[in-house]
Amino acid sequence: MTNRSKTLYTGVTNDLYRRVYEHKQKLIPGFTQKYNINRLVYYQETSDIREAIAREKQIKGWLRAKKIALIESINPQWRDLSADWFET
Known part of the structure; x- marks a missing residue:
């Protein structure tokens, strides 16, 4: 997730x-x-909690540039992937 300033x-x-x-x-x-983190820009799904935790730790260990490349590989405009999930 991120915010307007692209804090990850x-x-x-x-x-x-x-x-x-x-x-x-x-x-x-x-x-x-x-930091008003309110935009979902990337996610992965798995049914294995151990796999999810391992992946989270892996990504957290990456440099910012690698995290950005991962996001932009599926979401180059950094759109909020959850923008239409909640009605106001």
Whole structure:
């Protein structure tokens, strides 16, 4: 996830829809609330929690340029992939 300034956040969840909603509504205190992380620009799915945690750790260990290349490989405009998930 990211914000207007393209600050990056990487996390893992068992319910992407719920977690994105929590970030957008600033329901969880911490980094994402402080930096207004509210745009989903990349995600991967797996049913194996160990695989998900390993992938999260791998991505968190990358340099910013590699993270950006991963995002732009599927989302070159950094569109909010969850933009139409929630009705206001």
